[in-house]
Amino acid sequence: MNPTVNIAIRAARAAGKVLLRYYDRLDQVKVQTKSRNDFVSEVDRSAEQVIIQELRARFPSHAILAEESGAQGEGDYQWVIDPLDGTANYLHGFPQFSVSIALRVRGQLECAVVYDPLREELYTAARGEGAQLNDRRLRVAGRPSLDGALIGTGFPFRDQRHIDAYLGMFKDMTLSTAGLRRPGSAALDLAYVAAGRTDGFWELGLSPWDFAAGALLITEAGGTVTDLSGGTRYFDTCNLVAGNLKVHQAMLELIGPHLSDALRA
Numbered sequence: 410m411n412p413t414v415n416i417a418i419r420a421a422r423a424a425g426k427v428l429l430r431y432y433d434r435l436d437q438v439k440v441q442t443k444s445r446n447d448f449v450s451e452v453d454r455s456a457e458q459v460i461i462q463e464l465r466a467r468f469p470s471h472a473i474l475a476e477e478s479g480a481q482g483e484g485d486y487q488w489v490i491d492p493l494d495g496t497a498n499y500l501h502g503f504p505q506f507s508v509s510i511a512l513r514v515r516g517q518l519e520c521a522v523v524y525d526p527l528r529e530e531l532y533t534a535a536r537g538e539g540a541q542l543n544d545r546r547l548r549v550a551g552r553p554s555l556d557g558a559l560i561g562t563g564f565p566f567r568d569q570r571h572i573d574a575y576l577g578m579f580k581d582m583t584l585s586t587a588g589l590r591r592p593g594s595a596a597l598d599l600a601y602v603a604a605g606r607t608d609g610f611w612e613l614g615l616s617p618w619d620f621a622a623g624a625l626l627i628t629e630a631g632g633t634v635t636d637l638s639g640g641t642r643y644f645d646t647c648n649l650v651a652g653n654l655k656v657h658q659a660m661l662e663l664i665g666p667h668l669s670d671a672l673r674a
């Protein structure tokens with residue numbers, strides 16, 4: 410196993426323990442509202458601290474971009490961390506959430522770990538070395554078109570500027586596939602594409618920590634990840650489309666007519 414991935418795994422497992430410890434007594438967890446429909450709890454913060462401590466102990470000079478504590482340090486190496494992806498699910502006791510940790514080197518994704526502590530599913534990838542779920546090698550699904558496809562997505566529940574465009578895509582996607590799923594943890598949604606559990610995924614208005622690890626899982630599992638126009642700028646736009654080459658292309662064709670200038674950028 411890649412030694413850097415191993416450190417990230419240790420950090421993700423430690424954070425997973427924090428998530429499970431609080432999950433048994435959710436009624437006592439202290440929650441604050443960051444903005445409308447955006448919550449942070451002491452669980453998010455403690456899990457993030459545990460991850461940062463683990464990574465700092467081994468890589469003291471690396472920069473960090475973490476959801477709750479923001480950007481720290483600078484340089485070629487940056488860890489991108491979501492300590493609890495799916496906070497709304499978690500706080501309701503809805504069993505779908507994850508820990509997401511990625512390493513970018515000069516902007517390029519190098520390592521990824523997404524951990525689902527409830528199912529004990531650990532997704533890992535290193536650039537050029539493939540992606541795994543626990544010890545099994547991952548490969549995206551081989552479906553040749555949207556016909557019969559199961560597609561993951563996320564609803565725009567915070568920033569609603571693009572709601573009409575999204576609903577147009579949603580309608581066309583519903584009419585063209587076997588069904589859509591909105592599980593509620595973007596990092597896991599992407600891991601499911603890498604594992605072939607869904608055929609594709611798209612979501613608007615994400616943040617880098619939601620998708621950094623999941624994007625590498627997919628490309629290392631033989632899939633494609635782009636922005637809504639099919640370009641590579643998804644770290645800038647934070648809008649994503651993913652799938653195997655054919656499903657991804659079909660999704661882009663379906664999404665294209667709904668793009669405003671702002672979304673095409």
Ligand code: IPD
Pocket residue numbers: 491493494495496497563564592593594595596612614615616619
């Ligand atoms: C959220 C989840 C959700 C997605 C949101 C994210 P959080 O992350 O990934 O699936 O739809 O856009 O913000 O806030 O639970 O870490």
Ligand code: CA
Pocket residue numbers: 491493494495618619
């Ligand atoms: Ca998130």
Ligand code: CA
Pocket residue numbers: 453476491492493494495496
């Ligand atoms: Ca989060």
